[in-house]
Amino acid sequence: MIEKNHKYKPVLAVLLWMVCLAPGMVRAAMEIEITRAGLSALPIAIVPFGWSGTGEAPSDIAAVVANDLQSSGRFRALDRQDLVATPDSGAEVKYANWRLSGVDYLLIGRVDHVRNDDYTIQFQLLDVLRQEHVTGYNLSVRNGHLRQAAHEIADIVYEKILNEKGIFSTRIAYISTLGQGDDRVYRLQVADSDGQNPVAILTSKRPLMSPAWAPDARRLAYVSFEDTKRSAIFIQDTRDGSRRKLISRTGINGAPTWSPDGKKLAAVLSHSGNPEVYVIDAETGQASQVTNNPAIDTEPDWIDKNTVVFTSDRSGSPQLYEVAVSGGRAERITFEGRYNASPSVSEDGSTIAMVHGEGGQYRIAVIDRPTGLMSVLTEGSLDESPSFAPNGGMIMYASESGGKGVLGAVSVDGSVKQRITLKEGDVREPSWSPLLQ
Amino acid sequence: MHMIRKLSTIGCITLMLAACSPADREEEPVPQQVRPQAPQRPGDVSGTQVGTVGGKQITGAETGQEIPARNALGVMIDEFGVPHHKVFYFDYDQASIHQEDLDTVASHGQYIASSPSARVRLEGHTDERGTREYNVALGENRAKAVQRILQLQGVRPDQVSVLSYGEEQPVEYGHEADSWALNRRVEIIYESR
Numbered sequence: 093m094i095e096k097n098h099k100y101k102p103v104l105a106v107l108l109w110m111v112c113l114a115p116g117m118v119r120a121a122m123e124i125e126i127t128r129a130g131l132s133a134l135p136i137a138i139v140p141f142g143w144s145g146t147g148e149a150p151s152d153i154a155a156v157v158a159n160d161l162q163s164s165g166r167f168r169a170l171d172r173q174d175l176v177a178t179p180d181s182g183a184e185v186k187y188a189n190w191r192l193s194g195v196d197y198l199l200i201g202r203v204d205h206v207r208n209d210d211y212t213i214q215f216q217l218l219d220v221l222r223q224e225h226v227t228g229y230n231l232s233v234r235n236g237h238l239r240q241a242a243h244e245i246a247d248i249v250y251e252k253i254l255n256e257k258g259i260f261s262t263r264i265a266y267i268s269t270l271g272q273g274d275d276r277v278y279r280l281q282v283a284d285s286d287g288q289n290p291v292a293i294l295t296s297k298r299p300l301m302s303p304a305w306a307p308d309a310r311r312l313a314y315v316s317f318e319d320t321k322r323s324a325i326f327i328q329d330t331r332d333g334s335r336r337k338l339i340s341r342t343g344i345n346g347a348p349t350w351s352p353d354g355k356k357l358a359a360v361l362s363h364s365g366n367p368e369v370y371v372i373d374a375e376t377g378q379a380s381q382v383t384n385n386p387a388i389d390t391e392p393d394w395i396d397k398n399t400v401v402f403t404s405d406r407s408g409s410p411q412l413y414e415v416a417v418s419g420g421r422a423e424r425i426t427f428e429g430r431y432n433a434s435p436s437v438s439e440d441g442s443t444i445a446m447v448h449g450e451g452g453q454y455r456i457a458v459i460d461r462p463t464g465l466m467s468v469l470t471e472g473s474l475d476e477s478p479s480f481a482p483n484g485g486m487i488m489y490a491s492e493s494g495g496k497g498v499l500g501a502v503s504v505d506g507s508v509k510q511r512i513t514l515k516e517g518d519v520r521e522p523s524w525s526p527l528l529q
Numbered sequence: 530m531h532m533i534r535k536l537s538t539i540g541c542i543t544l545m546l547a548a549c550s551p552a553d554r555e556e557e558p559v560p561q562q563v564r565p566q567a568p569q570r571p572g573d574v575s576g577t578q579v580g581t582v583g584g585k586q587i588t589g590a591e592t593g594q595e596i597p598a599r600n601a602l603g604v605m606i607d608e609f610g611v612p613h614h615k616v617f618y619f620d621y622d623q624a625s626i627h628q629e630d631l632d633t634v635a636s637h638g639q640y641i642a643s644s645p646s647a648r649v650r651l652e653g654h655t656d657e658r659g660t661r662e663y664n665v666a667l668g669e670n671r672a673k674a675v676q677r678i679l680q681l682q683g684v685r686p687d688q689v690s691v692l693s694y695g696e697e698q699p700v701e702y703g704h705e706a707d708s709w710a711l712n713r714r715v716e717i718i719y720e721s722r
Contacts, residue, residue, distance in 0.1 A: 272702055299697035302662060317697070321650065321690060344669055344693065347662040360662065367666040388666040403663055409622075410663055434660035447660050454658065474704065476660055492704060521661065 132507065133168040134253065136161065136197040137190060137220075140172065141213070142180030145205030150235060153203060153213060156242035159286060160260040161249065163510045164485055165503030170195055182216050187223040195220055199249060209235040217249055227252050239288060259481045260285055263525045264488060265303040265312055265330075266499060268292075270517035280314060282330055285481075285524070287499065287512035293330055304357075305525045306350045306374075312523075313338065313348040313357055325359060327374065339377050343367075349393045350374075358382070358392035358400050358417070369402050371417050382417055391434050395441045395461075401425065403433040412446060412459075426459060428466050434477060438484035443504065445469075445478035445487045456489045458504060469506040479524045490520040600639075602632040609722060610643075612636045617675065619713040622659070624670035626678065634675055637717055638682025641689075648720040651675050653693040656709035661695055668693035671715045 138158045143149035161167035176189045180202040190198050201215030216228035227248060233241045240261065247258030264287070268279045278300040283290035293312075294300065301315040306327075313327050324340035325348050339345055343362035350357055357372045361379060369382040369392045383389040387406035394400055401414050404422070410433040413422040426432035431449025438444070441461070448457035448468055456470040456478045474492040481487070484504065491500045493511065497518030501510040512519075597605040597613060605613040614633045617626060626634060641647040653668030672691040679689055701708035 299694060301665075301695075301697060317692075317694065321692065323692070343691065344665055346665050360666070362666070362669060367669065388663065388670070390666045391660065391662045403660070405663075410659070431659065433663050449659065452658075474657065495704060 133162075133166055134197065135168050135170065135195045136199065136249075137170040137175060137193060137195040138199045139175060139178050139180070139201075141200075141215070142178075142202035143204075144202070145211075149203055150211070151203075151238035151242065153201065153215075153238065153242045153245065154199070156239055156286075157199065157246045157249065160243060160246035160258075163286070163501060163508065164250065165505065165508030166250070166254060166485070182218065182225060182228075185218060187218075187220055190220045197226070197249075197253060199245075201245075203238075206232075211235065211238065213238075213241055213245070215245055217252060239284065243284065243286075256485070257483045257527060259483045259485070259524075259527065261528055262309070262482060263528075264479075264499075264522050265305060265525070266490075266519050266522040267300050267303065268517050268519045269497075280312070280328075281519075282312075293328060293333060294335075301521065302347055303521060303523045304349045305523050307352060307354040307526050309525045309528050311354075313350065315346050315348070325357070325372075338374070339372060339379065344390075347391050348372075351394055352397050358394060358402075360390045360392070369400065369415070382415060382419055383422065384419075385422075393435050393437045393444075395437050395444075401435045401437060401444055403435065412444065425461070425464070426466070427464075432457075436478045436480050436487070438480045438504075439482055440484060443480075443484065445480060445489075447476045447478065456487060456502065458487070467506065469502045469504075470500065470509070472500070475500070477521045479522050481524050482526045488522040488524050490522060600636055602636055604633045604636040606636065606640075610640050611719070611722065612640070615717040615719075617715050617717075618710065619671050619715070621656070621709070621713065622667065624667065624674050626674050631678065634678045635682055638679040638684050641679060642683035642685075644722060647688060647722050649679075649689055650718040650720055651689060651691045652698075652716045652718060653691065653695075654698060654712055654714050654716070655696045656712045657696045657699065657704070658709065659696075661697070664695035665693050666695075668695045668715075671713075675715045675717065 138154045141153045158169040162169050170193060174193065176193055179185050179200050185198065198218040198220055199215065201213060204212045206212055211233045213231045213233055217226040219226050231241050243260040246260040250258030262285045263282055264285055265280065265282050268281050270277045278296045278298065279292040280294040280300050280303055281290045281292050296316065296318055299317040303312050303314040305312055310331055311327055311329055313325060315323055316326055317323050322340050323345045325338045325345050326335050327338050328335035341361055341363040344360055344367050346360045348357045348359040355374055357374055359370055359372055360367050361370050366386055367388050367390050368384060369389050370379040371382055372379045382400065385404065385406050387404050389402055389404045392400040392402040395414065399414055399416055401412055403410050404413050407424065409430045411424055412426040412432050412435050413424050415422040429448050429450045432446050434447045436445045443458050443460055445456060445458050448455050453473045454475055455468050455472060456475050457466050457468045459466045470489065472491045475489050477490040479488045486501050486503050488499060488501045491498050497520045499512040499519050499522050600606050600610065607613060612633050617630045617634065641649060651672040653672035655664040655668050669691060672693055676689050676691055699712045701711045
């Protein structure tokens with residue numbers, strides 16, 4: 093046990109190595125730090141990929157794969173200094189040595205420079221215990237897409253071993269702010285799932301809020317206050333940048349989330365005098381009312397095509413309720429704690445993440461719908477905006493660290509936490525994209 | 530006239546004290562005990578005691594400083610009759626206007642009702658605690674609490690609009706109680722008088 097501990101303790105060192113020593117591949121101003129590592133994770137050795145070409149390798153593929161797999165909490169990558177050998181082809185592998193290292197799996201590969209911007213990546217995943225080849229691919233990759241290819245390799249490894257979809261090729265959207273008062277700038281950003289390669293798809297001097305991915309992993313809905321008199325919900329295409337205003341009524345226009353088929357959005361409007369949940373047609377903007385209660389009803393998310401979960405303070409403090417989108421009686425589903433809000437539903441509808449406030453601390457918790465059991469996953473004091481990964485295995489959320497807004501990710505069992513700090517400004521309100529189609 | 534002069538002298542002394550000794554001013558007992566988090570801010574003149582002067586604008590002869598006038602409710606107003614105070618603070622997760630702010634809010638209502646061209650926007654804000662969209666709703670409830678009092682004074686619906694920013698536009702960026710108290714607010718913005 094002690095020896096095992098030793099093997100994954102220097103996770104942070106590996107990641108810092110990745111960030112500091114490979115400046116060519118890190119274009120983003122984000123820093124990733126794993127704050128807690130998984131205990132019941134599968135041990136895997138990920139050997140630095142071989143490189144044939146002039147100069148340094150353009151990207152450390154193995155480091156990206158290792159970071160992805162470890163962030164899930166399901167894998168524990170052997171420290172580089174503990175690698176017994178650095179083979180880059182299956183023929184060189186001596187299984188007995190890897191078995192002694194205590195790893196179950198071995199990932200090896202190489203990158204070849206073909207010409208100009210063209211590269212090939214070959215990799216093989218090997219089962220150390222069975223001493224056999226599990227899978228392997230040859231990928232043709234253009235420069236600038238090498239990190240993306242690394243995320244795809246991580247997805248393949250994850251799915252082959254665990255028989256579940258990997259989510260490392262997905263993206264996240266979030267809001268960042270820079271400056272204070274009149275100098276404040278709000279940005280709607282889209283980045284890789286590990287926070288790298290952020291691109292601002294909208295910049296505004298006025299608040300932007302509540303980004304939400306459509307099921308096509310291409311369109312984003314969000315709230316903008318760019319009109320000084322009235323908020324609005326917009327839908328923007330992240331590929332071509334085009335956008336349109338979906339709705340902007342008197343009062344609140346907020347908290348949009350997409351129906352599973354992408355044809356409707358649940359959102360909050362208060363033009364009738366009170367915040368209520370509505371379902372809005374994504375094309376026509378036509379709205380039909382779901383809730384009807386004098387309390388605050390807000391933050392809807394879809395459990396399935398017929399049901400939403402939302403926050404309401406109708407009992408005196410914010411709690412989560414479920415209701416059919418056709419209307420009717422709402423059922424309360426949270427009973428622990430005074431403050432349960434901002435639900436995010438896992439893809440299969442079985443688990444709901446939320447902000448759980450207790451004793452002045454706001455943390456991310458999950459509730460298992462079949463049993464109603466709640467568990468608190470994070471330890472911050474101002475954690476908010478949970479967003480499920482599309483495979484239901486991780487939750488991204490916003491947190492505060494050193495007076496700054498940062499993003500965190502936590503595995504759904506709470507075993508692995510990852511922090512993503514933007515060097516400049518505050519980040520918040522992450523939304524995890526569906527799987528790319 | 531004699532009475533007014535006397536009051537204005539007291540007012541001047543208070544103002545001078547306030548100007549000379551900011552540290553003392555911070556330690557001044559808050560006049561109404563129910564207002565623990567009504568904070569002293571630069572430009573916030575609520576702590577200055579000048580007495581009622583019957584809605585007239587009085588100038589302190591000794592210093593040339595302007596003494597804020599007060600209306601019949603004892604609320605400080607400018608030369609047009611618009612109350613000085615345009616920002617009102619709230620308790621955590623509450624949308625009830627503090628008792629001591631009711632006269633000031635009502636005075637805004639009286640002014641707006643008496644001025645057909647007046648248009649105001651009520652901007653509701655919260656502190657950073659709690660979730661963002663819930664806070665948008667909470668900020669709206671605060672702004673609507675102000676709106677109701679304005680309408681009780683006869684303000685027409687088309688003279689008032691409400692916009693809630695929730696926690697998105699803080700005035701203070703700290704993550705502690707003093708900053709939170711200043712951020713839980715409704716601002717009355719005069720678009721026209």
